[in-house]
Amino acid sequence: MDYKDYYKILGVDKTATKDQIKKAYRKLARQYHPDVNPNDAEAERKFKEVNEANEVLSDDEKRQKYDQLGADWQRYQQAGGRGGFGGQGGFDWSQYAGQGGRGGFEGFGGGGFGDADFSDFFSSIFGGMGGPGGGARSSRPAAGQDYQADMELTLEEAYHGGPRTVNVNGKSLRLTIKPGVEDGQTIRLRDQGAPGRNGGPNGSLLITFRLRPDGRYVRTGSDLTMDVPVSLFKALLGGEQVVETLGGPVRIKLKPETANNTRLRLRGKGFPVYGQPGQHGDLYLRLQVELPQHLTDKEKDLLRQLAELRGETVAAPSA
Structure with a gap:
C-alpha cells in the first residue's frame, strides 16, 4: 500500500x-x-x-x-x-x-x-469510512457535509435585495437577500446541506455572492462614487441637474462657475448597510463638465465675443 x-x-x-x-x-x-x-x-x-x-x-x-x-x-x-x-x-x-x-x-x-x-x-x-480494511462504520452521530453554491447579482439587485431562488442537488430553495450584500460575501443556510448520519444534524448550504461589475459606480464599503456629466453652460451659470441613482432620481443644484471634477457628497444616498435596515452610506458625485459639440456659426461668433470681453485671443472666423 x-x-x-x-x-x-x-x-x-x-x-x-x-x-x-x-x-x-x-x-x-x-x-x-x-x-x-x-x-x-x-x-x-x-x-x-x-x-x-x-x-x-x-x-x-x-x-x-x-x-x-x-x-x-x-x-x-x-x-x-x-x-x-x-x-x-x-x-x-x-x-x-x-x-x-x-x-x-x-x-x-x-x-x-x-x-x-x-x-x-x-x-x-x-477506519469507519469503508474500503478494504476499513472496519465497521462509526456509530457516532456525524453532521452532514456542507453544500456550496455561487449566486450572481447585479449591483442593483444587491442594492435592493429581495427574494431569489437557488437550485442545489435538484432542490429549489427560495431565500430573501438582505440589501447591501458585498462581492464574495457568504451566507449560511443551516439544515440545507447533506443529511446527517446516525442522528447527526444536516449540513448547511453556503451561498457566495458574486457581483457583476457596474461601470457607473465605484463601491467602497457602503459608499458609492459616480461620474455625472454637466453641460458647460450649467457649470458656468448654475442650475439644476437630475442624477439617476440606484435609489431613484435625485435633483441637485449647481452653483455658478462650478469647476470640472468638483466632488459633491450626498449623505445617505449610497449603498445600504448590510443587516442595518434604513441605513445607507454616502454617494459621491464627480462633476464632469462637457464641452458643447457641433457649434453653429452664430454660437461660435457669440463665444468669440465672450472671449474678447475676457481678453482672450482666439482663432479668427474661417473664410
Whole structure:
C-alpha cells in the first residue's frame, strides 16, 4: 500500500494553518469538481484525492495521527522496509490500522462522496469510512457535509435585495437577500446541506455572492462614487441637474462657475448597510463638465465675443 502525502496533494507546507489548508482545498476542489470537468476520469480522481486530503488535514485529531504515521513511515522506509508491517524492527502498522474516524467532509456543490471514494490508505488508518480494511462504520452521530453554491447579482439587485431562488442537488430553495450584500460575501443556510448520519444534524448550504461589475459606480464599503456629466453652460451659470441613482432620481443644484471634477457628497444616498435596515452610506458625485459639440456659426461668433470681453485671443472666423 502506498503512502499518501496529503500535504503535497493540497500543495501546502506541513506547518500550514487551518485557513491555509481550507483556502488550498477550496481552490483545488473547484478546479477538479466533476461539474467543471464532466466525463474526465483524471479530474475525478484528483477531486477525490483533494477531498480525502482535506478530510484529514482539516481535522485536528486525524492530522495529529497522520503526522505521527508519516514520521514512523519515513523511518520504516529509511530502514529499508525491514520487518514489513508490524514486523520486528520494522513498521508497526497495528497502532494505526482501523481505529475509526469522524466521517464527513466539506463538499462542493453537493458533490457528495461515500465510503468507496476513500482510498485503502485512508480506510486502513482511520477506519469507519469503508474500503478494504476499513472496519465497521462509526456509530457516532456525524453532521452532514456542507453544500456550496455561487449566486450572481447585479449591483442593483444587491442594492435592493429581495427574494431569489437557488437550485442545489435538484432542490429549489427560495431565500430573501438582505440589501447591501458585498462581492464574495457568504451566507449560511443551516439544515440545507447533506443529511446527517446516525442522528447527526444536516449540513448547511453556503451561498457566495458574486457581483457583476457596474461601470457607473465605484463601491467602497457602503459608499458609492459616480461620474455625472454637466453641460458647460450649467457649470458656468448654475442650475439644476437630475442624477439617476440606484435609489431613484435625485435633483441637485449647481452653483455658478462650478469647476470640472468638483466632488459633491450626498449623505445617505449610497449603498445600504448590510443587516442595518434604513441605513445607507454616502454617494459621491464627480462633476464632469462637457464641452458643447457641433457649434453653429452664430454660437461660435457669440463665444468669440465672450472671449474678447475676457481678453482672450482666439482663432479668427474661417473664410
